[in-house]
Amino acid sequence: MAVAATHVGGGIADHVHPEPQGFIRRYVFSIDHxxxxxxxxxxxxxxxxxxxxxxxxIRTQLMNANGGFVxxxxxxxxxxxxxxxxxxxxxIPLMTGAFGNFVMPLxxxxxxxxxxxxxxxxxxxxxxxxxxxxxxxxxxxxxxxWTEYPPMSLQGEAGTSMWCAAIFLVGISSTLTGMNFMVxxxxxxxxxxxxxxxxxxxxxxxxxxxxxxxxxTALAGALAALFMERQFGVPFFDPTKGGSxxxxxxxxxxxxxxxxxxxxxxxxxxxxxxxPTFARKPIFGYKMIAFSSVTIALAGFMVWAHHMFTSGxxxxxxxxxxxxxxxxxxxxxxxxxxxxxxxxxxxxxFTSAMLFxxxxxxxxxxxxxxxxxxxSVPTDLHLHGTYFVVAHFHxxxxxxxxxxxxxxxxxxxxxxxxxxxxEALGKWHFWxxxxxxxxxxxxxxxxxxxxMPRRVAVYDPQFQxxxxxxxxxxxxxxxxxxxxxxxxLVSLRRGKKAGPNPWKARTLEWQIPSPPHYxxxxxxxxVYGLPYDFSEPLPYRGLDDELNDAPAPxxxxxx
Amino acid sequence: MIEKQSSVKGxxxxxxxxxxxxxxxxxxxxxxxxxxxxxxxMPTAVTVATQIDELFRVFLAVGIALFIFILGYAVFFSIxxxxxxxxxxxxxxxxxxxxxxxxxxxxxxxxxxxxxISWASVRVWFPIQIASASTPAGLVVESIGHQWFYSxxxxxxxxxxxxxxxxxxxxxxxxxxxSEDVIHSFWVPAMRLKQDMVPxxxxxxxFTTDRVGRYRIICTEFCGLNHAVMNTQYLVIEPKATYDxxxxxxxxxxxxxxxxxxxxxxxxxxLSDGSAAAGQVLFTQKCSxxxxxxxxxxxxxxxxxxxxxxxxxxxxxxxGKPATPANVADILQHGLQGxxxxxxxxxxxxxxxxxxxxxxxxxxxxx
Numbered sequence: 001m002a003v004a005a006t007h008v009g010g011g012i013a014d015h016v017h018p019e020p021q022g023f024i025r026r027y028v029f030s031i032d033h034x035x036x037x038x039x040x041x042x043x044x045x046x047x048x049x050x051x052x053x054x055x056x057x058i059r060t061q062l063m064n065a066n067g068g069f070v071x072x073x074x075x076x077x078x079x080x081x082x083x084x085x086x087x088x089x090x091x092i093p094l095m096t097g098a099f100g101n102f103v104m105p106l107x108x109x110x111x112x113x114x115x116x117x118x119x120x121x122x123x124x125x126x127x128x129x130x131x132x133x134x135x136x137x138x139x140x141x142x143x144x145x146w147t148e149y150p151p152m153s154l155q156g157e158a159g160t161s162m163w164c165a166a167i168f169l170v171g172i173s174s175t176l177t178g179m180n181f182m183v184x185x186x187x188x189x190x191x192x193x194x195x196x197x198x199x200x201x202x203x204x205x206x207x208x209x210x211x212x213x214x215x216x217t218a219l220a221g222a223l224a225a226l227f228m229e230r231q232f233g234v235p236f237f238d239p240t241k242g243g244s245x246x247x248x249x250x251x252x253x254x255x256x257x258x259x260x261x262x263x264x265x266x267x268x269x270x271x272x273x274x275x276p277t278f279a280r281k282p283i284f285g286y287k288m289i290a291f292s293s294v295t296i297a298l299a300g301f302m303v304w305a306h307h308m309f310t311s312g313x314x315x316x317x318x319x320x321x322x323x324x325x326x327x328x329x330x331x332x333x334x335x336x337x338x339x340x341x342x343x344x345x346x347x348x349x350f351t352s353a354m355l356f357x358x359x360x361x362x363x364x365x366x367x368x369x370x371x372x373x374x375x376s377v378p379t380d381l382h383l384h385g386t387y388f389v390v391a392h393f394h395x396x397x398x399x400x401x402x403x404x405x406x407x408x409x410x411x412x413x414x415x416x417x418x419x420x421x422x423e424a425l426g427k428w429h430f431w432x433x434x435x436x437x438x439x440x441x442x443x444x445x446x447x448x449x450x451x452m453p454r455r456v457a458v459y460d461p462q463f464q465x466x467x468x469x470x471x472x473x474x475x476x477x478x479x480x481x482x483x484x485x486x487x488x489l490v491s492l493r494r495g496k497k498a499g500p501n502p503w504k505a506r507t508l509e510w511q512i513p514s515p516p517h518y519x520x521x522x523x524x525x526x527v528y529g530l531p532y533d534f535s536e537p538l539p540y541r542g543l544d545d546e547l548n549d550a551p552a553p554x555x556x557x558x559x
Numbered sequence: 560m561i562e563k564q565s566s567v568k569g570x571x572x573x574x575x576x577x578x579x580x581x582x583x584x585x586x587x588x589x590x591x592x593x594x595x596x597x598x599x600x601m602p603t604a605v606t607v608a609t610q611i612d613e614l615f616r617v618f619l620a621v622g623i624a625l626f627i628f629i630l631g632y633a634v635f636f637s638i639x640x641x642x643x644x645x646x647x648x649x650x651x652x653x654x655x656x657x658x659x660x661x662x663x664x665x666x667x668x669x670x671x672x673x674x675x676i677s678w679a680s681v682r683v684w685f686p687i688q689i690a691s692a693s694t695p696a697g698l699v700v701e702s703i704g705h706q707w708f709y710s711x712x713x714x715x716x717x718x719x720x721x722x723x724x725x726x727x728x729x730x731x732x733x734x735x736x737x738s739e740d741v742i743h744s745f746w747v748p749a750m751r752l753k754q755d756m757v758p759x760x761x762x763x764x765x766f767t768t769d770r771v772g773r774y775r776i777i778c779t780e781f782c783g784l785n786h787a788v789m790n791t792q793y794l795v796i797e798p799k800a801t802y803d804x805x806x807x808x809x810x811x812x813x814x815x816x817x818x819x820x821x822x823x824x825x826x827x828x829x830l831s832d833g834s835a836a837a838g839q840v841l842f843t844q845k846c847s848x849x850x851x852x853x854x855x856x857x858x859x860x861x862x863x864x865x866x867x868x869x870x871x872x873x874x875x876x877x878x879g880k881p882a883t884p885a886n887v888a889d890i891l892q893h894g895l896q897g898x899x900x901x902x903x904x905x906x907x908x909x910x911x912x913x914x915x916x917x918x919x920x921x922x923x924x925x926x
Contacts, residue, residue, distance in 0.1 A: 072784055072785070072787065073784055076781070076784070076786075143781070143783075144781050145781055149742055149780070149781075151740070151741045151742065151758060152741040152742060152781060152782060152783065155741065155783065239757075239758045239759025239760070240758070240759070244759070245742060245757055245758065245759070245760075246757065246760070279640070279652050280642075280650065280651045280652045281651060281652030281653055281654060281655070282654060282655065282656045283656075284655070284656070284657060284658075285656075285657045285662055286656065286657070287657075288657070288662055288666075310744065310753050310754055310755050311755045311757065312754070312755060312757050312760045312762045315688040315689055315692070316689065318684070318688065319681070319684070322677075322680060322684070323677050326673045326676060326677050326680075327673060329669060329672070329673055330666065330669045330670055330673055333665065333669040334662070334665060334666060334669070336629060337665040338662075340629065340632050340633055340636065341661070343632075343633065343636040343637060343640060344570075344571065344636050344640065344653075345565065345567045345571065345640060345652050345653035345655065346636075346640045346652035346653070347565060347640065347641075347642040347646060347650045347651060347652045348636075348637055348640050348641045348642055348652075349642050350637075350641065358633055358637060361629070361633055362629060362630050362633050365625075365626065365629045365630075366626055369622040369623075369625060369626055370622070372618055372622060372676060373615070373618050373622070376614065376618070376676065376680040376684075377680065377684045377688065378610070378611045378614050378680060378683040378684050378687060378751075379611060379614055379615055379618065379680075381611070381687075381751065381752050381753050381754075382611060382615075382748070382751040382752070382753065384753060384779065385744055385746070385753070385779030385780060386779060446600075449597075449600070449601065450600060450601055450748070451601070451748040451775065451777060453746070453777055453778065453779040453790075454779070455781040455786065455787075456786065456787035457787045458787045458788065459787065460790070504649075532656075533654065534651050534652075534654065535564055535651055535654045
């Protein structure tokens with residue numbers, strides 16, 4: 001399955017492969033990037049529900065200072081799997097696997113990703129890894145959190161080894177997807193689509209792909225070492241046998257800090273598509289946004305030890321990691337200012353997608369600001385390992401990434417299904433979610449400052465009031481997500497027909513039918529400019545037949 | 560295809576009045592943090608806590624002010640520039656792409672802000688993490704993390720102290736923390752300081768106590784089933800006299816325990832039949848927490864000891880005497896108080912004369 005459009009004698013020959021017949025080839029072991037994207041989406045949402053239920057076990061336990069809902073050991077298992085699943089089975093696969101797969105080739109004017117079979121294999125590793133991760137509950141799940149620091153993780157029960165294997169597998173999936181996307185973006189753009197004419201969502205995926213490729217391999221090394229130490233006694237991390245506990249922390253964070261950007265950069269891309277579409281004006285500072293994504297991705301490799309300021313790093317080593325982390329505030333600030341300026345002078349339509357996009361900008365900004373407290377060594381010495389950290393990364397990962405996923409879903413659902421979502425339910429979803437989210441995570445900032453450590457099944461009774469506020473708010477948040485799933489199910493059956501371009505958006509995926517044909521484009525279009533000039537004619541040629549009854553391209557003969 | 564584009568006069572309706580309101584709120588916020596010490600919510604027990612709190616207040620003042628502007632403008636622009644019912648369905652916003660002057664400003668301004676917060680951070684970081692290492696060690700105490708409690712070692716007290724950790728007020732302290740099983744953490748919120756207790760590694764905290772009180776010690780690194788209740792011990796900072804009484808009580812209690820304090824012999828120790836192999840085992844048990852087997856410069860608490868008796872660059876020991884086996888034995892017997900901190904005595908380290916002979920033989924074998 002090679003490149004679908006090839007240059008022949010100066011023109012573009014349309015060369016497509018026949019659509020596979022039969023349910024299994026079409027919807028189960030599909031090699032179509034759109035189907036694979038939707039497979040990722042459904043699987044990711046299933047894991048979102050499971051990991052979200054675990055979150056509610058956590059919040060229910062913390063209603064009372066002395067716990068009592070589940071045993072302390074079960075509680076430890078629950079938050080470990082909650083964190084692991086949310087990172088590796090929900091946010092990363094949804095950001096890259098789901099939206100990257102469905103949207104990115106369409107925005108490029110490509111017929112598929114560069115390696116469709118690899119894409120299918122990458123996908124199928126993901127649900128298998130997810131089942132492995134959740135199966136660890138049957139054999140004693142890991143308890144040391146999603147970071148699984150040794151020597152603690154060496155004491156964990158058999159499920160900890162299963163955790164290693166599961167994360168290793170989903171890591172391979174992520175690495176292969178990163179490679180696939182990188183080649184796709186660099187080699188399969190429609191004619192005329194130079195790098196500086198690519199939609200910003202594609203830029204975000206281009207910045208993310210090398211992170212998935214390079215950083216995840218460090219994680220694979222760490223996991224393999226932990227697995228070998230646990231199963232075969234090879235002493236990598238146990239200090240009584242000459243190992244180093246800090247080695248794990250370095251290897252883990254060398255992956256997991258870039259992983260933070262794997263989880264947020266694609267959301268930056270989505271927001272940069274949604275804001276101009278619903279403000280009816282060009283994105284402000286296209287080049288600055290694209291360039292800052294790349295800067296953030298590069299700098300993201302050089303800051304990992306800021307997670308280890310209290311671990312026993314040589315004090316002078318704290319300085320470069322602290323300063324480099326501060327530097328990331330500059331490109332992040334540039335993005336936030338560009339998005340807010342995109343709103344200025346617009347004709348803003350408050351669709352659900354737009355509400356989530358604006359909410360993203362504000363909540364992510366707060367998560368970024370609290371990041372400064374944790375990046376600075378003196379303040380981190382107080383805050384490290386407390387609920388302040390929990391608050392910070394939930395603002396980034398829920399207020400940021402998950403809000404981005406919701407925004408992207410409301411935006412591209414019509415393209416995926418051909419139907420519109422229910423806007424009234426969408427707005428209930430937004431307002432309840434934002435209220436519940438802030439009620440859950442805002443008090444954690446002062447709880448952490450005042451002395452509540454993270455990963456505790458019981459806590460000092462002086463913190464009970466705010467913990468109850470948080471738990472009740474978390475139920476509101478869960479109810480909002482329930483409305484979201486109800487909305488999806490109702491809209492799939494009863495939603496009104498979307499047509500090709502319900503948002504009057506200008507990127508390529510909106511110029512073809514919803515849902516798109518198997519081959520995406522009847523004729524591969526030629527691109528003449530950026531997709532954000534709302535007052536100009538569309539910058540594409542060769543799309544005239546996409547929405548009429550002209551015959552579809554003839555499949556090439558069998559290979 | 561000509562569509563209806565909107566045009567905006569200046570920066571749009573109400574921009575400057577609204578900016579004035581936001582600025583006022585931001586200034587009120589900055590003023591609030593300028594006059595409000597954080598000890599209102601959480602007492603400070605050591606001098607560095609006050610410095611760290613000042614940095615906290617800088618971040619709170621700047622961070623919340625920034626957030627006021629981001630939230631304010633996001634909401635304000637959304638309201639002012641919303642599509643209205645009487646707009647034509649194809650109405651467009653102002654078709655601008657960028658503004659290089661503006662973009663330059665919001666690259667330069669965050670850069671200046673980053674330089675400022677870097678400066679503010681380094682100003683607090685340098686004294687507590689770097690400069691403090693070269694000041695006198697003061698009282699050297701060790702805390703060891705266990706699943707799930709802390710124990711303490713004090714110079715002059717045999718064995719380990721359990722229960723609360725006591726310190727005299729207005730005293731510089733060097734606290735060496737380590738663990739005997741998994742990673743724990745030593746956090747006293749009132750100190751604003753925390754270090755992980757990592758097995759096989761000694762992490763150092765340096766501070767000067769300045770307020771009498773009882774402050775909770777909390778573990779913040781997950782350490783197993785009872786991690787959540789590893790917070791029942793206190794740091795007790797008390798006047799010198801009260802501290803001395805407590806110290807003396809433990810000294811007597813531990814001395815009359817099964818292992819009575821050995822005496823420091825007055826005669827020089829016979830070093831003739833020391834076993835380097837036995838010395839090596841002892842070294843890992845008694846010395847390696849503070850001394851590396853590496854060059855002089857490889858410092859943990861004390862200097863690295865590789866070739867201590869054969870190092871032409873350092874012909875003298877830190878005691879000022881020439882590097883001979885007898886002078887090394889003298890330090891092991893009587894301890895040493897110097898710029899590197901406190902080397903415990905033979906009694907504090909529970910070393911027999913034979914142990915010292917073995918250790919000297921081992922150190923002599925390192926070249």
